[in-house]
Amino acid sequence: MAFTLWNLLEATLLCLNAVCILHEERFLVKMGWGANQNIQGFGEQPSVRSQVFNLVRSIRTVMRSKYLSILCY
Amino acid sequence: MNFNATSGARHPAQKGSRKKRVSDTAAMSAPAYPPPYNPYASAVPGNMPPNMNMYDGRYVLPPPYTASPDYSRIHPSFPPADQGFSIPSQFLNEPLVANVAMQYGQALVGSGKQLVGQELEKYVPFSRIKYYFAVDTRYVTKKLGLLFFPFTHSDWSLRYEQDGPVQPRYEINAPDLYIPTMAYVTYVLVAGLVLGMQDRFTPEVLSIQASTALAWTVFEIIVELITMYITNIQTNLKTLDLIAYGGYKYVGIIFAVLLSILFHKTGYFIGLIYCSMSLIFFLVRTLKVQILPIGTSPSHHDPYMHNSGNKRRMYLLLFVAGIQPFLMWWLSFHLISPPVPKS
Numbered sequence: 001m002a003f004t005l006w007n008l009l010e011a012t013l014l015c016l017n018a019v020c021i022l023h024e025e026r027f028l029v030k031m032g033w034g035a036n037q038n039i040q041g042f043g044e045q046p047s048v049r050s051q052v053f054n055l056v057r058s059i060r061t062v063m064r065s066k067y068l069s070i071l072c073y
Numbered sequence: 074m075n076f077n078a079t080s081g082a083r084h085p086a087q088k089g090s091r092k093k094r095v096s097d098t099a100a101m102s103a104p105a106y107p108p109p110y111n112p113y114a115s116a117v118p119g120n121m122p123p124n125m126n127m128y129d130g131r132y133v134l135p136p137p138y139t140a141s142p143d144y145s146r147i148h149p150s151f152p153p154a155d156q157g158f159s160i161p162s163q164f165l166n167e168p169l170v171a172n173v174a175m176q177y178g179q180a181l182v183g184s185g186k187q188l189v190g191q192e193l194e195k196y197v198p199f200s201r202i203k204y205y206f207a208v209d210t211r212y213v214t215k216k217l218g219l220l221f222f223p224f225t226h227s228d229w230s231l232r233y234e235q236d237g238p239v240q241p242r243y244e245i246n247a248p249d250l251y252i253p254t255m256a257y258v259t260y261v262l263v264a265g266l267v268l269g270m271q272d273r274f275t276p277e278v279l280s281i282q283a284s285t286a287l288a289w290t291v292f293e294i295i296v297e298l299i300t301m302y303i304t305n306i307q308t309n310l311k312t313l314d315l316i317a318y319g320g321y322k323y324v325g326i327i328f329a330v331l332l333s334i335l336f337h338k339t340g341y342f343i344g345l346i347y348c349s350m351s352l353i354f355f356l357v358r359t360l361k362v363q364i365l366p367i368g369t370s371p372s373h374h375d376p377y378m379h380n381s382g383n384k385r386r387m388y389l390l391l392f393v394a395g396i397q398p399f400l401m402w403w404l405s406f407h408l409i410s411p412p413v414p415k416s
Contacts (some may be wrong), residue, residue: 001283002281004284004285004288005284005287005291006284007288008291008292015100046171048303048304051302055299
C-alpha cells in the first residue's frame with residue numbers, strides 16, 4: 001500500500017546490515033554454509049548455494065571496503 | 074604559412090611569394106602592415122635577380138638580414154613577415170591568427186564537453202537510454218495494440234544490428250522506455266482523478282502514489298536481477314530491458330481503473346483479468362525468445378550449458394510473467410470505488 005521509496009530504502013539498509021553482521025566463522029560454517037566448503041569442477045554450472053555464498057561474500061567485501069569508509073567522512 | 078623567423082633563410086624562393094602574400098593580407102586588413110613593408114619592398118628589387126638565380130648555388134642569406142635593421146626601427150618587433158608575436162591587438166586582428174585562435178577555442182570546448190559526457194556516462198548511461206526512446210507514432214500505436222491483443226501476432230523475433238537490437242522505431246518487438254514512462258505518469262494522474270471523484274483527494278496522495286509505484290518497480294527489478302545472478306542464467310537482457318518490461322503493466326492498470334469509473338467493481342475486475350492475461354501472453358512470447366535457448370542451436374558451441382539451465386530459465390520466465398498481475402492488482406485495488414448504493 002503505502003510502500004514508498006523511503007520504506008524501500010529502509011528495508012534495503014536493514015537487509016544489507018543483516019548480511020554484513022553474519023559472522024562467517026561463528027555461524028555459517030557451523031551450519032554448513034561456509035564459503036570454502038563447496039567443491040565443484042570448473043566446467044559445471046555453479047549451484048544455487050555457491051552463488052548465494054558468493055553474493056553474500058561480495059556484499060560483505062564491498063561494505064567493508066575503503067571506498068565506503070571514505071564516504072562516511 | 075610559417076611563423077618561424079629562420080624559415081626565410083632556408084627557402085629563399087619563398088620570399089617572393091611571401092612578399093605577395095603579405096601584400097594580399099595588407100590589402101585585406103591590418104592597416105599597420107603596409108608602412109613597414111615599404112623599406113622591405115624597396116630592399117627586395119635588389120634581391121629579385123638572386124632569387125631567380127638561386128640555382129647558381131648562391132644563398133641569399135646576407136641580403137634580407139641587412140635590411141632587417143631598417144624595419145626593426147619602424148616596426149618594433151620581429152619582422153612582420155612572421156605574422157605573429159606582435160602587439161596583441163594586431164595579433165588578433167590578423168585574420169589567419171584569428172581563425173587559428175577560434176579553431177583552438179572550439180577544440181577546447183569540444184574536448185571539455187566530451188570529458189563531461191564521459192564522466193556522466195559512468196553513472197547514467199545516456200547513450201543506452203537514447204536507444205529506448207527512439208520511437209515514433211506508428212511504433213507506439215502498434216505496441217499498444219499488441220499489449221491489448223497479442224494473440225494474433227505471429228513473429229516475435231528480434232532483429233539485431235552489430236552490437237544490439239534494432240531501434241524500436243524499426244522493430245515492433247523491441248522494448249522501449251517511452252511507453253512505460255508515459256504510462257507511469259498517466260497512472261499517477263488517473264489515480265488522482267479517480268480519488269478526486271470519490272472525494273478522497275489530497276495533494277499528498279499524488280506523491281504517495283508515484284513513490285509507491287516507483288518503489289514497487291524498483292523492488293521487482295532488484296528481485297529479478299538477484300534471481301538472474303543466483304541462478305546463473307546468461308541472457309541478453311539488460312537492466313533497462315527489465316525496466317521496460319516491468320513498465321508495461323501500467324498500461325493495463327490504467328485501462329482497468331478507467332473501466333472501474335464506469336462499471337465499478339465488476340468492470341474493474343473484468344478489465345484487470347483481461348489485461349493480466351494479455352500481458353502474461355505478451356511477456357511470455359517476448360521473453361521466450363530472449364531467455365530460453367533456441368532449440369536449433371548447435372550443441373557444441375557451449376559445452377558448459379546443462380539441461381538444468383532450461384528448467385531455471387522456465388521458472389524465471391514464469392516468475393517474471395506471473396508477478397505482473399499481482400502487482401497490477403496491488404497497485405490499483407485501493408483506487409476503485411464501491412458501487413453507489415441505489416437509494
